Amino acid sequence: MQIKNSAVSMIIDAADEKELEEIKLQFLGKSGKLTLALKEITKVPIERRAAVGSLANDVKKTIEETIKNHESRIMNQESKTRTEKLDITAPGIKPAIGHLHLITQAVEEISEIFRHIGFTRVRYPEVEWDKYAFEDLNFPKNHPARDDWETFFIKQDPDPKKGPMILTPHTSSGQIREMERKNPPIRMLNIAKCYRRQSDVSHSPMFHQFEGLVVDKNISIAHLKGTLDYFVKSYFGEDRRSRIRPYHFQFTEPSFEVDVSCGMCKGHGCKLCKEGWLEMGGSGMVHPNVLRNGGIDPKEFTGFAFGWGVERVLMMKEGIKIDDLRFLYSSNLNFLEQF
Amino acid sequence: MNIKILDSWLREYLKTKAGAKTIADLLSLTSVSVERLEKYGKNDLTYDIEVTTNRPDLMSVVGLAREAAAVLQQFGNQAEFIPPQISKPQKVKEKLVINIKNNPKLVGRITTIIMSVDLKQSPQYIKDRLETGSIRSINNVIDVTNYVMREIGHPAHVFDYDRLTTKALIIRESKKGESIVTLDNKEHILGGGDIVADDGFGKIIDLLSVMGTQNSVVTDKTKRILFFIDNCDQDRIRKTSMSLNIRSEAAVLNEKGVDPEMAMDAMLRGIELFQEIANGKLLSDIIDIYPNKPPLKRIEVSGEAINSIIGIKIPLKTSENILKKLGFGVVVKTNTLTITIPSFRNKDMEIPEDVVEEIARIYGYHKLPSILPPLYSAENYHLAKDIFYWEKRIKESLKYWGFTEVYTYSMVSENLLEGPTEQAVAIENPLTEDFAYLRKTLVPSLLQATRDNPGRNEVRIFELANIYIPRSKDLPKEILMLAGIIKKQKISFLEVKGIAEQLLNEVGIKDISFEKGDKGGLEINIKLGSEVLGNIEMLNEDIADFELNFELIEKYANLTKIYNSIPKYPPIIEDLNIIIDPNITYEKICSFIKSQSSLINDVSLIDTYKNTKTFRIKYQDPQKTLTNEGVSKIREKLLQNLKQKFPQK
Numbered sequence: 001m002q003i004k005n006s007a008v009s010m011i012i013d014a015a016d017e018k019e020l021e022e023i024k025l026q027f028l029g030k031s032g033k034l035t036l037a038l039k040e041i042t043k044v045p046i047e048r049r050a051a052v053g054s055l056a057n058d059v060k061k062t063i064e065e066t067i068k069n070h071e072s073r074i075m076n077q078e079s080k081t082r083t084e085k086l087d088i089t090a091p092g093i094k095p096a097i098g099h100l101h102l103i104t105q106a107v108e109e110i111s112e113i114f115r116h117i118g119f120t121r122v123r124y125p126e127v128e129w130d131k132y133a134f135e136d137l138n139f140p141k142n143h144p145a146r147d148d149w150e151t152f153f154i155k156q157d158p159d160p161k162k163g164p165m166i167l168t169p170h171t172s173s174g175q176i177r178e179m180e181r182k183n184p185p186i187r188m189l190n191i192a193k194c195y196r197r198q199s200d201v202s203h204s205p206m207f208h209q210f211e212g213l214v215v216d217k218n219i220s221i222a223h224l225k226g227t228l229d230y231f232v233k234s235y236f237g238e239d240r241r242s243r244i245r246p247y248h249f250q251f252t253e254p255s256f257e258v259d260v261s262c263g264m265c266k267g268h269g270c271k272l273c274k275e276g277w278l279e280m281g282g283s284g285m286v287h288p289n290v291l292r293n294g295g296i297d298p299k300e301f302t303g304f305a306f307g308w309g310v311e312r313v314l315m316m317k318e319g320i321k322i323d324d325l326r327f328l329y330s331s332n333l334n335f336l337e338q339f
Numbered sequence: 340m341n342i343k344i345l346d347s348w349l350r351e352y353l354k355t356k357a358g359a360k361t362i363a364d365l366l367s368l369t370s371v372s373v374e375r376l377e378k379y380g381k382n383d384l385t386y387d388i389e390v391t392t393n394r395p396d397l398m399s400v401v402g403l404a405r406e407a408a409a410v411l412q413q414f415g416n417q418a419e420f421i422p423p424q425i426s427k428p429q430k431v432k433e434k435l436v437i438n439i440k441n442n443p444k445l446v447g448r449i450t451t452i453i454m455s456v457d458l459k460q461s462p463q464y465i466k467d468r469l470e471t472g473s474i475r476s477i478n479n480v481i482d483v484t485n486y487v488m489r490e491i492g493h494p495a496h497v498f499d500y501d502r503l504t505t506k507a508l509i510i511r512e513s514k515k516g517e518s519i520v521t522l523d524n525k526e527h528i529l530g531g532g533d534i535v536a537d538d539g540f541g542k543i544i545d546l547l548s549v550m551g552t553q554n555s556v557v558t559d560k561t562k563r564i565l566f567f568i569d570n571c572d573q574d575r576i577r578k579t580s581m582s583l584n585i586r587s588e589a590a591v592l593n594e595k596g597v598d599p600e601m602a603m604d605a606m607l608r609g610i611e612l613f614q615e616i617a618n619g620k621l622l623s624d625i626i627d628i629y630p631n632k633p634p635l636k637r638i639e640v641s642g643e644a645i646n647s648i649i650g651i652k653i654p655l656k657t658s659e660n661i662l663k664k665l666g667f668g669v670v671v672k673t674n675t676l677t678i679t680i681p682s683f684r685n686k687d688m689e690i691p692e693d694v695v696e697e698i699a700r701i702y703g704y705h706k707l708p709s710i711l712p713p714l715y716s717a718e719n720y721h722l723a724k725d726i727f728y729w730e731k732r733i734k735e736s737l738k739y740w741g742f743t744e745v746y747t748y749s750m751v752s753e754n755l756l757e758g759p760t761e762q763a764v765a766i767e768n769p770l771t772e773d774f775a776y777l778r779k780t781l782v783p784s785l786l787q788a789t790r791d792n793p794g795r796n797e798v799r800i801f802e803l804a805n806i807y808i809p810r811s812k813d814l815p816k817e818i819l820m821l822a823g824i825i826k827k828q829k830i831s832f833l834e835v836k837g838i839a840e841q842l843l844n845e846v847g848i849k850d851i852s853f854e855k856g857d858k859g860g861l862e863i864n865i866k867l868g869s870e871v872l873g874n875i876e877m878l879n880e881d882i883a884d885f886e887l888n889f890e891l892i893e894k895y896a897n898l899t900k901i902y903n904s905i906p907k908y909p910p911i912i913e914d915l916n917i918i919i920d921p922n923i924t925y926e927k928i929c930s931f932i933k934s935q936s937s938l939i940n941d942v943s944l945i946d947t948y949k950n951t952k953t954f955r956i957k958y959q960d961p962q963k964t965l966t967n968e969g970v971s972k973i974r975e976k977l978l979q980n981l982k983q984k985f986p987q988k
Contacts, residue, residue, distance in 0.1 A: 098737060100734055100744050101744040104744055108731065111727065117714070121727050125814055126807075126817060127764065128814070144577065152768060152769070153767040153768055154765070154767060154815075155766065159812070167766070182718070195750075205750070205774060206748050206749060214712055216715075219712055220649060220650025221648065221649050221650050221699060221704070222650030222707050222708045223650065223711070225704070225709040226708075226712065227711060243368070245372060246371075246700040248391035248392060253690065253693060254648075254692065254700065255696070274374045274375070275363070275367070275374075288692060302647070302648065329746050329747060330791070331745040331746075331747060331791050331800070332792070336744070336745065
């Protein structure tokens with residue numbers, strides 16, 4: 001009984017796991033007090049042995065249970081102190097993560113939006129023949145875009161049929177390529193690098209465009225408007241509106257400039273926009289000569305096309321004001337890691 | 340092209356009660372974009388208008404008034420266009436002489452007249468109208484030429500008649516190397532083929548349609564003028580203007596192709612203004628040399644064509660009204676419109692679609708419905724063959740492994756090309772020498788990007804972009820490459836190898852091997868069978884790169900799923916320390932161990948210390964639970980064979 005009482009009081013006083021372990025050894029270990037006491041049992045007269053034995057077992061059980069209870073109490077206490085010591089405002093240990101370029105993120109989003117209305121994404125050569133970039137797109141021979149102030153030429157003899165080799169200045173060169181690849185119905189989304197001989201804060205000599213081309217029976221201006229509205233609301237938001245107004249391009253007739261209502265002033269007019277509208281880019285009904293050059297009969301099929309700058313829609317959407325567009329291609333990690 | 344005009348000027352040719360805001364909004368929707376409408380002085384407003392290059396006729400007050408009248412009427416506003424009506428001046432009795440010899444290949448029309456003038460300042464309203472349009476007022480004589488250009492739309496020029504000593508103007512092509520001094524006192528060496536006026540003795544006395552020359556223009560002593568309007572070949576004008584970098588208002592307009600019919604309107608209006616503000620007196624009759632009068636053009640368009648392009652039914656009567664308001668002649672016959680093109684639209688109206696555009700825009704694009712095109716059929720789609728799918732997957736993997744994506748230029752300097760320039764695609768007209776070649780590897784650009792981020796101990800970047808391999812008589816081969824750089828202290832090859840392995844694993848490419856390249860240094864090829872997918876380079880202690888051919892990756896990438904049945908019986912796993920010659924490769928030891936028993940299911944190296952390698956070996960029998968005795972037999976045989984195969988030195 002003595003053993004039991006002293007053990008229980010010691011256990012209750014024990015402050016941590018280590019102390020508890022020592023107590024355990026002291027009483028229940030090989031040379032522990034209780035173990036020794038049990039060995040003494042042989043000295044007890046035989047008729048009392050059973051009673052002593054059962055008492056000893058009770059003591060052992062009590063000690064064990066007390067230890068167990070106290071152990072869990074100590075554990076709880078310790079985890080409580082750990083939580084109290086924790087500074088939850090300190091920075092988390094994050095898994096390593098990199099960043100995808102803004103252009104990649106925009107391209108991904110644009111592709112997804114058009115995929116939902118059945119557009120197939122393609123990519124065509126960046127180094128292209130004049131035929132695809134200009135001639136077959138109905139550009140007159142002397143059009144300014146064809147001279148070497150605006151377009152990069154490759155040092156190589158022109159092909160007798162396809163003309164000079166150039167760096168494509170627009171994704172529209174994919175129009176004829178796509179018409180060569182397949183017959184109508186065509187629903188193409190061509191996203192690619194383009195190059196123009198221009199470098200200033202709002203022009204990079206290398207940039208990205210996305211080009212849509214739809215050719216089918218009875219395609220009308222109304223279908224172009226529907227597609228535009230769908231893109232503008234999907235990409236910029238439900239509250240944005242789009243409009244088309246007259247413009248001029250060689251490869252479309254009629255041609256349109258596409259505007260999106262300004263997200264800043266909600267179309268009321270502000271410093272960022274032109275009377276409530278932001279210009280997004282060009283579009284139009286595919287010129288019959290272009291269809292013909294692509295081997296499609298313009299009497300049977302009509303189509304529409306649009307070609308817009310990835311950089312441009314990106315800036316318009318995010319409201320990111322980058323002072324110099326060329327910054328996108330500067331590999332400045334302090335910039336790239338923000339996105 | 341932009342034009343800025345005052346509202347009060349516009350209203351001299353446009354009678355309407357509609358406000359400027361209404362005019363601006365309707366023009367933007369149906370014709371030209373009014374980018375800004377701003378207050379000018381107390382009672383006036385400035386329109387800042389962007390005009391597309393196919394509509395030089397709208398680079399004028401008169402042209403805009405005609406267009407605005409049509410648009411305003413269409414949207415229910417009272418409006419009327421008042422065309423300029425100026426009668427031809429009386430013939431004069433005593434005439435001064437000027438001999439003009441034209442070359443019709445170069446100049447399609449010349450109208451000219453000799454007048455006496457009093458040189459002074461222009462009245463305030465002329466100054467205001469010019470200066471809002473960003474044209475500096477100089478004196479009344481020069482101002483008339485600019486005023487006429489803005490109002491009627493045809494550029495005009497004025498010579499000092501007395502400085503034309505030979506009284507002759509011979510229109511000819513310039514010869515290469517001839518030099519001139521333009522009125523702004525700048526010397527230019529001509530490239531040849533420019534349209535110039537010669538005085539008959541080889542001296543150039545004008546650079547037609549681009550800028551006057553210093554030796555013949557009006558000075559502050561001028562008493563008599565030759566008012567001169569020329570309509571030149573637009574392509575030559577562009578070439579001259581661009582190559583000499585003279586982007587004068589006149590040149591910018593002339594290169595777009597100005598209507599030669601306007602040359603006479605401009606002449607008459609100019610004469611009227613000289614008389615009004617410069618005490619102008621006629622000293623000759625109007626000379627009109629007009630060899631290239633454009634023929635009258637007609638276009639037919641059917642009602643069906645109109646409806647099917649626009650997407651709704653437009654009554655023929657509506658189309659007819661719209662076209663007439665814009666100045667077209669229209670004859671309706673059953674279901675077809677025959678359109679006569681006015682001279683000022685001669686250059687941009689060719690085909691029925693052009694006519695449909697006129698109808699549709701004035702009808703109002705904003706009044707048309709928005710309908711998604713119906714999808715009747717679609718191309719078959721195979722995810723595993725979609726290169727864009729694999730691109731996305733690879734890029735995202737790299738991102739989640741800590742890599743940041745960069746976009747660098749396809750054009751590089753000779754230095755970044757890292758190879759013989761004659762074997763690269765070269766740009767004929769690069770912007771700078773930094774962008775003179777198309778790259779054949781992405782790595783130098785990425786190394787440059789790494790250098791551009793100094794002060795970072797660790798850099799992990801990647802790019803997916805084309806390289807360009809020249810081919811004879813064909814477009815260069817564009818190959819999509821994936822390249823990355825890892826910069827960190829003491830970079831290990833195994834770390835880079837692991838990235839390459841895991842990347843390929845991610846797209847289902849297994850069983851790749853690594854082989855030292857023959858370039859020397861630490862260049863290691865990544866191979867699938869005998870095909871090289873790419874390589875790894877250990878550039879120095881702290882920088883390594885990898886570059887993989889993405890086309891090959893796409894070719895072998897697959898979504899195949901292989902199922903291995905889950906073993907029913909537990910494996911026994913043990914670690915073996917083997918003392919072995921460090922020159923024997925991991926791969927050799929591993930495959931040897933595996934070959935010892937079919938029950939050895941997996942072998943991996945878990946530690947290396949000096950000559951001791953610790954291998955973890957997994958024994959497993961698909962048929963039954965392995966016993967310790969069974970395993971120890973295999974182990975003993977294995978250790979014995981290892982000793983024999985790879986004896987200790």
